Amino acid sequence: MKKLLASVVIVFISYTSFSQKSEVFEKGTNVINVGFGLGDVYWGTGYSNSGFPISFNASYEHGVTEKLGIGYIGVGGELSYSSATYKSGPYKWTNAGVLIAGRASYHFALDGAIGEKLDPYAGVLLGYVITSSSNNAPSGYNYSYSKASAIGTGAFAGAHYYFTPNFGVYAELGFNITSVLNTGLTFKF
Numbered sequence: 001m002k003k004l005l006a007s008v009v010i011v012f013i014s015y016t017s018f019s020q021k022s023e024v025f026e027k028g029t030n031v032i033n034v035g036f037g038l039g040d041v042y043w044g045t046g047y048s049n050s051g052f053p054i055s056f057n058a059s060y061e062h063g064v065t066e067k068l069g070i071g072y073i074g075v076g077g078e079l080s081y082s083s084a085t086y087k088s089g090p091y092k093w094t095n096a097g098v099l100i101a102g103r104a105s106y107h108f109a110l111d112g113a114i115g116e117k118l119d120p121y122a123g124v125l126l127g128y129v130i131t132s133s134s135n136n137a138p139s140g141y142n143y144s145y146s147k148a149s150a151i152g153t154g155a156f157a158g159a160h161y162y163f164t165p166n167f168g169v170y171a172e173l174g175f176n177i178t179s180v181l182n183t184g185l186t187f188k189f
Contacts, residue, residue, distance in 0.1 A: 024119045024162065025107040025188075026072050029063040031160065033170050035184015040082050055082035055178040061105060071108040071121075078103050078125060082178040093135040099152070099178050101127025117168075119160040126153050127177055152177040160186045 025031070037055035061076035083096040105123030109115065131149045156174030163169075166189060172182040 023067075023072065023109045024116060024160070025063055025074065025109075025121070027063045027066050029072075029074070030189050031061045031074070031076075032187045032189075033057075033059045033061075033160075033182075033184060034187075035170070035182055037080065037082070037176065037179025037182040039180030040084065040178065055080050057081070057099075057176075057178070057182055057184075059103065061103065063107070067109065071106050073104065073106055074121075075102070075104045077101060078127065078176075080176070080178040091135065091137040093133065093137070095131060095133045097129045097131045097178065099127050099129050101125045101152075101154070101177065117162050119162070120157075121159065122155075122157040124153070124155050125176065127151070129177060156182075158182070160188075162186075162188065 035057060037057055040055060057078060057080035059076060059078040061074040063072050063074045065073040078099065078101045080099040080101075081096070082099075083094060085095075086093045103123055103125035105121040107119055107121040110118055110120070128151050129149060154175045154177045156172045156176050158170060158172030158174075160170045161168050166187060168186045168188070170182075170184060170186040173180065176182055
């Protein structure tokens with residue numbers, strides 16, 4: 001009888017633990033990414049002679065739906081900064097852009113132990129890039145390579161990998177208006 005009772009208790013605890021297990025991203029989850037982007041698609045790598053373009057970015061996402069199909073939908077925003085410099089003799093032109101965007105992602109829920117640490121997702125974003133330009137050329141040689149401020153769209157696929165339940169790294173590949181690859185740290189709460 002004691003063995004039977006012990007077996008029932010073990011099965012109950014196992015079932016309860018399994019059934020209360022939460023997904024790595026679900027409704028109510030908040031995620032903040034802070035990192036940098038490589039491969040400037042706004043200014044273009046061929047445009048800048050200041051080296052490989054790097055952008056800096058931060059994004060926030062909140063899980064807004066119960067499970068839909070094999071995952072969850074999250075929405076949030078992104079803020080990125082990128083710049084490019086062109087030099088010709090003693091003259092230098094610098095163009096900078098700040099992206100303010102809304103983003104939406106579909107997070108795929110994975111099973112097993114990998115599903116507790118890995119959060120793959122794909123998404124889209126819509127934003128506005130505010131640009132500025134400066135140069136040190138004399139007035140007769142004063143022309144600008146600046147792009148105008150504009151609305152932009154993007155699409156990306158990425159993943160978060162969590163070392164602890166609330167801290168990890170992320171990488172996104174795609175057309176994110178200001179970069180091709182974004183990577184950095186991620187915080188979940």
